[in-house]
Amino acid sequence: MATERNSVELVDDDAVRSFARAAVLAALMGAAAVVGSIPIPLSPVPISLGVLVVYLMGLYLGPYWGTVSIGLYLTAGAIGIPVFANGTAGIGVLIGETGGYLWAYPLAVILIGLAVHGTDDLADPADTSTPVIAAVLLAALIVIYGLGTAWLGYVLELGAIEALQLAVVPFVPGDLLKIVAAIAIVKAGRIDPT
Amino acid sequence: MLTYEPDETLAHRLDPRSKLAVQIGFAATALAHPTPRALLVLSAVTVVVLAAARVSLRRTVIAYRYALVVLAIAPVLAGVTIGSPWFDRADALTSGLASYRVLLILLVSAAYVRSTPVRDSRAAIQRTIPGKPGQLLGIGIALVFRFLPVLQGDLRTIREAMAARLGTERGTIDRISTVGMLGLTRAFDRADRLSLALRARCFAWNPTLPPLAFSRLDYPVLAFALCLALSAFY
Numbered sequence: 118m119a120t121e122r123n124s125v126e127l128v129d130d131d132a133v134r135s136f137a138r139a140a141v142l143a144a145l146m147g148a149a150a151v152v153g154s155i156p157i158p159l160s161p162v163p164i165s166l167g168v169l170v171v172y173l174m175g176l177y178l179g180p181y182w183g184t185v186s187i188g189l190y191l192t193a194g195a196i197g198i199p200v201f202a203n204g205t206a207g208i209g210v211l212i213g214e215t216g217g218y219l220w221a222y223p224l225a226v227i228l229i230g231l232a233v234h235g236t237d238d239l240a241d242p243a244d245t246s247t248p249v250i251a252a253v254l255l256a257a258l259i260v261i262y263g264l265g266t267a268w269l270g271y272v273l274e275l276g277a278i279e280a281l282q283l284a285v286v287p288f289v290p291g292d293l294l295k296i297v298a299a300i301a302i303v304k305a306g307r308i309d310p311t
Numbered sequence: 312m313l314t315y316e317p318d319e320t321l322a323h324r325l326d327p328r329s330k331l332a333v334q335i336g337f338a339a340t341a342l343a344h345p346t347p348r349a350l351l352v353l354s355a356v357t358v359v360v361l362a363a364a365r366v367s368l369r370r371t372v373i374a375y376r377y378a379l380v381v382l383a384i385a386p387v388l389a390g391v392t393i394g395s396p397w398f399d400r401a402d403a404l405t406s407g408l409a410s411y412r413v414l415l416i417l418l419v420s421a422a423y424v425r426s427t428p429v430r431d432s433r434a435a436i437q438r439t440i441p442g443k444p445g446q447l448l449g450i451g452i453a454l455v456f457r458f459l460p461v462l463q464g465d466l467r468t469i470r471e472a473m474a475a476r477l478g479t480e481r482g483t484i485d486r487i488s489t490v491g492m493l494g495l496t497r498a499f500d501r502a503d504r505l506s507l508a509l510r511a512r513c514f515a516w517n518p519t520l521p522p523l524a525f526s527r528l529d530y531p532v533l534a535f536a537l538c539l540a541l542s543a544f545y
């Protein structure tokens with residue numbers, strides 16, 4: 118058997134810390150897909166906390182490590198770790214009818230991360246004004262809905278209205294509540310992103 | 312739940328890279344050909360793939376039940392029209408065939424999930440994606456796998472603690488933000504302890520990987536994957 122004789126190349130301390138947070142948040146996203154759902158009044162669809170974790174990745178990890186985190190989540194699901202909605206896994210889910218949402222998550226995280234942190238070091242999202250955060254999260258939600266619906270319509274051969282009825286309308290109330298909850302978490306200022 | 316199960320099947324003996332290639336080839340050709348004849352052939356391929364990995368159809372269908380509900384509703388939604396003729400059968404059929412190909416793609420990926428341990432997938436990723444991105448992805452996946460049950464436990468504890476304190480009587484936003492905040496706080500605490508532990512153990516960019524090699528069995532499977540992928544263009 119061949120032996121590797123390269124010298125050990127240690128990872129920087131800052132990178133280890135951010136990487137650990139990215140990996141654990143990816144796992145939190147997977148945990149939320151199974152455990153997190155909360156019933157809401159007047160809606161048949163319970164709230165899953167998955168999208169809330171997408172917001173938090175953008176808000177607390179920033180554009181770079183946030184993307185790493187969501188990338189880990191998607192790859193983990195693709196290779197068979199049960200992290201997708203209701204504990205499913207496999208490449209089939211990434212290509213199947215809800216794949217558009219999953220592919221939109223990295224774009225949403227980058228959007229939120231860039232708007233809140235810019236391209237430099239991490240800032241405290243509590244310093245960003247509430248209307249800005251609300252607008253950014255809403256824009257991210259629109260990106261997720263847009264890609265999700267477009268892919269669902271394409272893969273199931275549905276018209277735009279039909280796809281919206283199936284993929285957006287039942288989830289709007291819950292997703293708006295999650296934006297309010299994400300703002301509440303940020304404004305409470307109890308979590309240190311740096 | 313759909314997950315890896317140790318077994319001695321043909322699919323278990325294959326290299327993860329050839330199995331990944333088959334899935335991608337299959338999905339490409341299924342997306343390109345939503346016709347009855349192509350779907351019949353692809354159904355036969357699916358049956359072979361499921362048998363090769365000894366996948367239980369019943370358990371797989373149960374695992375994907377929520378996705379299947381959407382797949383079942385889609386043709387109905389596509390067929391229903393407001394006003395005469397009330398139900399457009401051609402539209403419903405087109406959407407029904409499209410839904411069916413998604414079902415086949417899901418089933419084929421279930422065969423990969425059942426027959427491939429996370430460790431093998433990780434090695435495949437690290438060998439396919441060169442340099443630091445591959446390392447990061449590989450180690451990250453191992454950590455996600457390790458922390459998933461831990462964080463599920465954390466979330467469950469938070470929910471139970473809230474329920475014990477009548478937290479279930481509170482407003483929805485209050486409940487979501489409490490679970491989110493506590494979940495994130497715990498996750499970050501764990502991450503910070505993890506990073507300390509990683510540094511203490513000389514976390515490096517170049518650790519040693521498990522060996523991975525194509526066997527004679529893999530070459531026909533790879534050729535098959537290539538045929539599937541190319542068939543998307545015809």
